Amino acid sequence: MGVTIVGLGPGSFKHITLETWDILTGAGTLLLRTEKHPCVEVLKARGLGFTAFDHLYEQAEDFASLYRQIADKVIAEARRGEKIVYAVPGSPLVAEKTVELISSQAKAAGISLTIIPAMSFLEVLYTRLGVDPITGVTIVDAADLAALPPDLATGLIITQVYSRQVASEAKLTLMDYFGDEYQVTVVRNLGLPDEEIVKVMLFELDRLPVIDHLTSVYVPPRQARSKVFSLDPVVDVMARLRSPGGCVWDIEQTHLSLRRYIVEEVYEVLEAIELADGVKLCEELGDLLLQIVFHARVAEESGGFTMQDVVDTVTEKMVRRHPHVFGEITVRDAAEVVVNWDKIKKREKAGERTNVLDGIPIGLPSLMAAFKLQAKAAKVGFDWADIGPVWDKVAEELSELREAVALPEPRRSQRAEDELGDVLFAVVNLARFMGIEPETALNAANNKFRRRFSHIEAALAAQNRRWEDMDLAGLDVLWEEAKEKEAKE
Structure with missing residues (x-):
């Protein structure tokens, strides 16, 4: 008592295997799922008798019930003690639901089952x-x-x-x-x-x-971007660049030597934001990410940390500092979010920072450092109550700068530098009260100057004129043209 399942191949009789043909010719009871197969006519011509289940296709309500009926009949024949050969189009294990059902029932009934490999379409x-x-x-x-x-x-x-x-x-x-x-x-x-x-x-x-x-x-598969985000490609490229046989320049870099590049990339990101250029912003963010991956690779090689550590650390920090999102704390507005953030941050850094001004990196650009120093001091009450006195302080520092410039040398140079620093520090304080980040504001002003100056340069070239041919009034006319052009864009 047993069932042997064979496949009739994808269509042509020549695709039936020799093993399958031997089994077909030696079959006592040959059952076909369907006669609608090109090689069945060859089976008839060579004198093979069989029973097909095509009549069930017309009677069944759906394919699920059809396949169950066929499987039931094959198992019923096997229960009589017959050695059954069941033949299906193609391969028995490719898109053949009846084979799956027969296999399950045969196992439960203790009926031996053999499936013969066959070629599918x-x-x-x-x-x-x-x-x-x-x-x-x-x-x-x-x-x-x-x-x-x-x-x-x-x-x-x-x-x-x-x-x-x-x-x-x-x-x-x-x-x-x-x-x-x-x-x-x-x-x-x-x-x-x-x-x-x-x-x-x-x-x-x-x-x-x-x-x-x-x-x-x-x-065919869609040519679409993967929806799964991964840093692996850029991490793998950096590992290759730093490996033996990679790039000599990349191999020689250290955390210290890379400092200038990460600063440059930050400013290029800011420029792209200022220009509202999405394509450029995408590129510059990639360049900035590369610097982060670069530092992580250098650290990994020395046993410090890995890129995964960087990702895990910042993820854990963001979850920890947003209890109103990932926990059960509620907040009324964005201001309260900031207050909570500062409290959590203070608890985290309690063992590291003992002084009020601790935690401000020494290498920050001066305007940014001034902004952070003032903000830190303000948190402990060392600040004006409103912006009025800040305006007065700016005016006071400008007056002292004028006095310093009027001094005779050698006192003038040192005093003027000191007083100019005070003016800038006071202006940063003004920016803070106005809710403006001074480093970003000055960077935007630099970019604006660059654009307008480039307009003047292009205008002179178009007029075939040299810088020395122009006086300040003429250059100012071109400067105003640049301003008007920007206003229209």
Whole structure:
């Protein structure tokens, strides 16, 4: 008592294996899932008797019940003590639901089961379309298309597209994934003399002249960006650059030597933001990220930390400092968020910072450092109550600068430098009261000057004039032109 399952191959009789042919010719009871297979006529011509289940196709309510009925009948025949050979189109283990059901029932009933390898239509399809399955292919019955994952990244082979109605339903489902004009390949009668391979747009899928039980559809993978975010590509590139045989310059760099580059990249990011240039901003953020990855790689090589440590540390910090998002604390507004942030940060740094002004990096640009020093002092009450006295302080420092400039040398140089520093420090304080970051404001002013000066330079070149040909009044006219041009943009 047992069942042997064989496959009749993709179509042509020549695709049946010698092992399968020996089993077919020696079968006591030969059962076919369907007679609708090109090589069945050859079986008849060579005198092989069989029973097919095609009559059940017309009686069954749906394919699920059809496949169950076929499996039940095969197992029933085996229970009588017969040695059953059950033959299916293609390969027994490719898109054959009846084989799955028979396997399950045979195991439960203690019936021996043997499945013989066979060639499926897939091997022919891979060859005809030049598809390498190792790159990833999803194979699905047309009836199961609704279960496709929304982020399908592989090529798709759809089997059992046996009628125009099935093709129409498949078309509607696929258009939700790929759009109406996504090109697919329809294959029919693969491996037979009248083999057909045609490329059509999805909206044309159900308009083909002939669609039958030997029709399948291949949908190529979408050329889309992965939705899974990963730093691996840039991390791997940096590891290669720093490895033996990599780039000599990159290998020689240290944390100290890289300082200037990370500062430069920050300012280039600021420039892109100032210009409202999305393409440039994307590029400059990439350059800034590269510097972070560079430092992480240098640290990893010395056993300090890794890029993953950098990501994990900042992630944990953000979760910890946003208890109103990741915890159960509630806040009324953004101001309270800042207050909570400062409290949490103070607790975290309690063991590291004993003085009020601790925690401000020595290497910060001077305007930024002044801003942070004043903000730190303000948190402990060393600040004016409103902006009025700040204006007065700026005026006072400007007056003292004028007095210093009027002094005779050598006292003038040192006093003027001191007083100019006080003026700048007072202006930073003014910016703080106005809610303006002075470093950003000055950077924007620098970029604005660069643009306007470039306009003057271009205008002189267009007029074939030299700088020495112009007086300040003439240059000022061109400067005003640049301002008017910016105002219109």
